[in-house]
Amino acid sequence: MELEQLYEFLDIEHGGQFEYFENFADLVESPAEIHDDVLFELMKEVDLKTFAELCESYFYETLESVPGDQIDFYNLLENIKRALIGLSEAAGKSETEDKDKTLVNLSDEVNRFRRWFTQDMIIECRDMMSGKVEYLTIRDALTTSRLEKFSKEEHLYDFSRALDYQLEEYMMTLADLIDEE
Numbered sequence: 001m002e003l004e005q006l007y008e009f010l011d012i013e014h015g016g017q018f019e020y021f022e023n024f025a026d027l028v029e030s031p032a033e034i035h036d037d038v039l040f041e042l043m044k045e046v047d048l049k050t051f052a053e054l055c056e057s058y059f060y061e062t063l064e065s066v067p068g069d070q071i072d073f074y075n076l077l078e079n080i081k082r083a084l085i086g087l088s089e090a091a092g093k094s095e096t097e098d099k100d101k102t103l104v105n106l107s108d109e110v111n112r113f114r115r116w117f118t119q120d121m122i123i124e125c126r127d128m129m130s131g132k133v134e135y136l137t138i139r140d141a142l143t144t145s146r147l148e149k150f151s152k153e154e155h156l157y158d159f160s161r162a163l164d165y166q167l168e169e170y171m172m173t174l175a176d177l178i179d180e181e
Helices: 003-010 021-029 036-045 048-063 071-093 096-118 138-150 174-180
Strands: 123-127 133-136 155-158
Touching: 003 021, 003 036, 021 048, 021 096, 036 096, 048 071, 071 096, 096 138, 123 138, 133 138, 138 155
Parallel strands: none
Antiparallel strands: 123 133, 123 155
């Protein structure tokens, strides 16, 4: 997907218009192939403070859909949220020479999250009435869990195969840590 196609997909004309919850949700929930360099170009134009706020809102909504017995998965999503917000904030505060490096880290992590979230069919979802088992993407399993609140369907979920997501460790300076407090 080229940058112009990504704009069209997100229903924006340039990265400065990436300012709504739907923009963030569309970006991270799309299984479409978005090359790292295209995502990097988008991130160069996005208001990173807004991006961090959208990330916070998106994960707040997403975490509400995690079944109550999936504590390890909930904690993993919470850590991914913190990493993405931290990278967004670090990129927003970076000086010109470091900005590209921090934006590369952010865009790489966003893309890695997207692939993990939307592409692998690793969540076991068992219908409690019929016993039928389906294997879903993380995105689809969380959507199914969210929909249970509006239907009589109940499922048993196994998110254990999704727990192998390894967060990259990024260096933060002492100044970054002081700024967070």
